[in-house]
Amino acid sequence: DIQMTQSPxxxxxxxxxxxxxxxxxxxxxxxxxxxxxQKPGKAPKLLISSASDLQSGVPSRFxxxxxxxxxxxxxxxxxxxxxxxxxxxxxNSFPPSFGQGTRLEVK
Amino acid sequence: xxxxxxxGPGLVKPSQTLSLTCAISGDSVSSNGxxxxxxxxxxxxxxxxxxxxxxxxxxxxxxxMSVKSRITIKSDTSKNQFSxxxxxxxxxxxxxxxxxxxxxxxxxxxxxxxxxxxx
Numbered sequence: 673d674i675q676m677t678q679s680p681x682x683x684x685x686x687x688x689x690x691x692x693x694x695x696x697x698x699x700x701x702x703x704x705x706x707x708x709x710q711k712p713g714k715a716p717k718l719l720i721s722s723a724s725d726l727q728s729g730v731p732s733r734f735x736x737x738x739x740x741x742x743x744x745x746x747x748x749x750x751x752x753x754x755x756x757x758x759x760x761x762x763x764n765s766f767p768p769s770f771g772q773g774t775r776l777e778v779k
Numbered sequence: 780x781x782x783x784x785x786x787g788p789g790l791v792k793p794s795q796t797l798s799l800t801c802a803i804s805g806d807s808v809s810s811n812g813x814x815x816x817x818x819x820x821x822x823x824x825x826x827x828x829x830x831x832x833x834x835x836x837x838x839x840x841x842x843x844m845s846v847k848s849r850i851t852i853k854s855d856t857s858k859n860q861f862s863x864x865x866x867x868x869x870x871x872x873x874x875x876x877x878x879x880x881x882x883x884x885x886x887x888x889x890x891x892x893x894x895x896x897x898x
Contacts, residue, residue, distance in 0.1 A: 706884045715877055715888035716826075727886075759826060763883045767843050770826035 674698050674762055678771030684779040689750045693774045695760035697741040704764035707736055707745045710757045710773075719758075720745065750776075781805040783878050783889040790895050791872075797865040797896070801878030801889050808854045808861055809834040814881045817852060817863045820891075821874035831881065832861055868896045 675698040685691050695705065703723040708716035719730050723738040733748045747754055755778055760771040787799035801815070808815055814833035820826050830842040832852045842850050851864040865872060873896045879885040 704883065708885075715879075715891050716885070717888075718884055718886040721884045761826075761885065763881070766841065768828045768881075768885075770828075772825045 673767060674701060674765050674769050676760055676762055676769050676771040678760055678774055680774060681772065682775040682777060684777045685750055686779045687750050687752060689779075691747045691750055691754075691776060693745045693758050693776075695743045695745075695771045697743070697762055699765075700741055701762045701764035703738050704762055705736075705738065705743045706761045706763065707734075708759045708761065709754075710759065716759060747776075781880060781887055783880065783887055785876075785878055785889040785892050787892055787894075789893055790897065791868055792898050793869055793896055794867055797868050797872065797876075797894055798862060799876055799878070799892055799894070800860055800862045802858070802860040803880075804859075806880065807856075808832075808859050809856055811835060812882060815852075815854070815861045816879045816881050816885065818877045818879055818885065818888075819874040820877065823871075824874070827874075829863070829865075870896045872896050 677696045679694050705723045707720040709719050710716040718727050720736040724736040735746050737744045755776050757773045757775045759773050782804045784802045791797045814831040816831040817829040830850050830852045832840050832854050840852055849866050854861045875891045875893050877891050878889040
């Protein structure tokens with residue numbers, strides 16, 4: 673099974689900050705990687721697919737990139753609505769697997 | 780717009796069967812291209828994919844090895860829904876359970892059901 677190692681597990685930041693979250697796959701996944709945002713008591717919401725494709729309606733301050741088995745989610749200028757938990761997910765190999773999550777908190 | 784609506788009990792006794800249903804609107808459970816999944820989330824396990832059902836001229840099911848001996852996912856085309864059945868539950872199965880559609884990515888998700896395994 674492919675392991676997804678996500679870091680950091682939590683980060684504190686302020687409105688307007690630039691934040692980067694990373695996921696490393698234990699083997700190549702051909703950019704079959706998605707990022708989700710989850711708020712307390714809610715289901716995860718798909719933000720980015722195929723490592724860098726922004727979903728319709730997702731603000732352009734969110735972006736994704738890939739370099740080999742390393743994947744990055746960047747929020748260019750944090751907004752109050754962005755404080756949440758973020759997960760990565762690989763769908764290249766069966767079974768699908770998730771990172772452990774990054775909790776983005778207010779500094 | 781696809782929406783998934785979950786239903787089922789929030790409390791199950793140890794050794795019994797956990798059963799949840801996911802009703803689909805805006806798509807078909809027999810859609811050729813999508814799969815219909817169950818995922819759970821707990822503080823100890825994080826997000827854990829449990830299994831899926833999908834139709835490609837015939838019905839297929841895939842299950843996670845961690846629950847393979849205890850899980851069944853069924854589809855009901857007459858009601859356009861699918862269901863999760865997890866037997867012989869223990870307190871370790873306590874989690875929020877989600878249904879989700881997948882075309883590579885999980886979108887959308889159901890609203891989630893907190894299932895507590897306790898006597």
